[in-house]
Amino acid sequence: MSGRSIHAVPLSDDAALAAWNAVLAHGESHGRERYATPWALPEMLERLRGPEHGMVYEAWALTEDDVVRASALVEYRTTDNVERIDATVVVDPDHRGRGLGSALLDAMVERTRALGRTRLGADAWWPMEAGTDGVGTLGADFLRARGFALGSSEILRVLTLPTPDAVLDRLAADAATHHADYRIVAFVGPVPDGFAAGWATLAGSLEAEAPTGGIEIEAADHGVEGLRTEEALMVRQGRTPHRAVAVDAAGDVVAYTELVTTAHEPERAYQWGTLVRADHRGHRLGMAVKVAAQRLLQQHAPGVREVFTWNAEENGPMIAVNEALGFRAVERAGWFERRLD
Known part of the structure; x- marks a missing residue:
């Protein structure tokens, strides 16, 4: 689409980070508002800007005509676990089903390779009744279809x-x-x-x-x-x-x-x-x-x-x-x- 861009959000740009975090929080909370745990913007800004010993955080956005449609939070370590990064990829609920999440996740795969790493981690959430593997739920199925394997299932209490x-x-x-x-x-x-x-x-x-x-x-x-x-x-x-x-x-x-x-x-x-x-x-x-x-x-x-x-x-x-x-x-x-x- 004309005007589409995937890019790292400058950590010095308060307005851009606010727009990025709004999509991240909304996407994480959609359909699970009671138990979602998105970070408030002031907490997120401090996390991104650090310093935090041995940790690096990056904010990535997919925009269309300068409007954020999908957000990714990337984190990786510099003193241990140097083969992996973790990425939370979230799409604005009003724009799902258009391939935006796939495009941003593909970009995170390339970011993993660019950092010289070979393991990319990601999370998904689903209702208790969906069972331990989450088969049939949006997030789990999305990741599996793109080459991810479930390593561990957790329960929120x-x-x-x-x-x-x-x-x-x-x-x-x-x-x-x-x-x-x-x-x-x-x-x-x-x-x-x-x-x-x-x-x-x-x-x-x-x-x-x-x-x-x-x-x-x-x-x-x-x-x-x-x-x-x-x-x-x-x-x-x-x-x-x-x-x-x-x-x-x-x-x-x-x-x-x-x-x-x-x-x-x-x-x-x-x-x-x-x-x-x-x-x-x-x-x-x-x-x-x-x-x-x-x-x-x-x-x-x-x-x-x-x-x-x-x-x-x-x-x-x-x-x-x-x-x-x-x-x-x-x-x-x-x-x-x-x-x-």
Whole structure:
């Protein structure tokens, strides 16, 4: 079509990025408004412009006569997982069925090759009743038809707050009988210096430790410097982490979790990483840190009414913890990957 262009959006152009993000958010939310989690523009601008240790983000747009019809968010790492990039490709719902998504996705394939990489990741979402593979749903079928294979299926779960103190007390007390030799510490904001190195190592291993199906992910420890860079970014985005750690007798961080609130969605919180170090599992430390963080969240952010979390379908232990806390399954998502020649 005359006037069609696919191009990277300049990260210095506020107006162009606002138009790009509006399509990205609208496309992600269309048909799933209740559970969609698009980023507010101020959060996205900070994310794109960084800095974020070891991460690069790019905004790509397909425009027709200078109007954005499809958006792609590209992210890739520079210090680990250097064979892959991830791209979220979304089309304005009013312009679907015209080949725009295919054209933009093809451009992302070429961008992957231009970066010297061989693996391109993408996500899709679908209703619970569509099953673990999403066959017959728009996003999953779109990716499969273009050479992507489903690596891992996840479930979005939502917890309605507040959870009664009596429930948290009972869960904490039951877990405590299994970890008498550990200390649980909860805090709002930056990780205390004494825990920072251990937190960074454990959090960096999360994606490699979590079930990812056929998708290979390397651990990514960016150290204390990377942690502090991330925390500074969160402040600029208007986000506040509510965190908890389990510390062993030697003073090492062996489990962690964080619940994150944002000024742009005051009634929602997001469960980010939770992980127990492999050699310390079996002591119900996952439950202990999650209860501690949730208690802190309810104390410091009483206006939050929902917590969103995602778990791989095969992550039985963490699913059991979340269900005991009261999370309910509401939607599925798939993590797809295409390997390039």
